[in-house]
Amino acid sequence: MITVHHLENSRSQRILWLLEELGVDYEIKRYDRDPETSLAPPELRDVHPLGKAPLITDGDITVAESGAIIEYLVGKYDDGRLRPAEGTPERLAYTYWLHYAEGTFASLMMIALIMGRIENAPLPFFLKPVAKGIAGKVRDGYLGPNIQSNLDFMESTLAKFPWFCGDQLTAADVQMSFALEAAEVRADMSNYPNISGFLERMRARPAYQRGVERGGPYALSAIGKT
Numbered sequence: 546m547i548t549v550h551h552l553e554n555s556r557s558q559r560i561l562w563l564l565e566e567l568g569v570d571y572e573i574k575r576y577d578r579d580p581e582t583s584l585a586p587p588e589l590r591d592v593h594p595l596g597k598a599p600l601i602t603d604g605d606i607t608v609a610e611s612g613a614i615i616e617y618l619v620g621k622y623d624d625g626r627l628r629p630a631e632g633t634p635e636r637l638a639y640t641y642w643l644h645y646a647e648g649t650f651a652s653l654m655m656i657a658l659i660m661g662r663i664e665n666a667p668l669p670f671f672l673k674p675v676a677k678g679i680a681g682k683v684r685d686g687y688l689g690p691n692i693q694s695n696l697d698f699m700e701s702t703l704a705k706f707p708w709f710c711g712d713q714l715t716a717a718d719v720q721m722s723f724a725l726e727a728a729e730v731r732a733d734m735s736n737y738p739n740i741s742g743f744l745e746r747m748r749a750r751p752a753y754q755r756g757v758e759r760g761g762p763y764a765l766s767a768i769g770k771t
């Protein structure tokens with residue numbers, strides 16, 4: 546039996562969605578974030594030294610890092626539905642989006658979150674303008690333009706097809722879902738109807754809904770909106 550070590554309001558939600566799409570039996574061990582720091586509790590380090598979610602255990606095997614978990618689960622349980630065949634353009638797109646999600650876009654969402662935290666930190670009044678000034682420079686000079694060019698790029702991809710690799714949902718869409726859910730609350734998404742359509746299609750899937758139902762309340766922090 547697979548155990549998903551699921552941290553509330555986190556990337557591990559997408560592993561629940563994937564397992565529901567695959568129709569695989571699993572159990573959930575739920576962990577709460579520290580209410581002050583939002584960090585994972587130390588018990589997650591008993592499962593893996595880095596103590597980050599998601600983690601899965603399958604018998605003696607522990608897998609960390611969402612892309613690796615997705616590849617492990619798809620390799621073991623998919624019948625060709627959620628990972629395009631080797632050697633096809635769809636497979637190359639699958640590999641690209643699977644890596645892009647964490648390798649490029651999620652880090653921008655993380656920087657947005659950190660800038661929001663810096664701007665809202667409880668500092669003495671005379672330090673607040675300094676913190677806001679530094680965060681503002683990062684936003685204007687790096688974060689804002691990069692978020693925009695990445696959203697434009699995803700928007701143009703989703704103008705061609707309903708899912709990132711074409712007409713069929715793949716596990717790369719599952720991997721992309723978390724960073725786009727974060728973008729929904731941390732960026733201005735009003736000019737991105739195709740990305741909004743992707744998120745709507747995702748939320749309409751019974752497997753996604755079952756994953757949310759089993760995972761418990763799911764809401765991402767809006768702190769860090771650009």
Ligand SMILES: N[C@@H](CCC(=O)N[C@@H](CS)C(=O)NCC(=O)O)C(=O)O
Pocket residue numbers: 552554555556557583584585586596597598599609610611612647
């Ligand atoms: N690239 C890793 C990121 C893992 C990660 O940072 N997970 C977050 C959850 S969204 C976490 O565990 N945060 C709590 C903490 O850092 O203590 C993955 O995709 O698995």
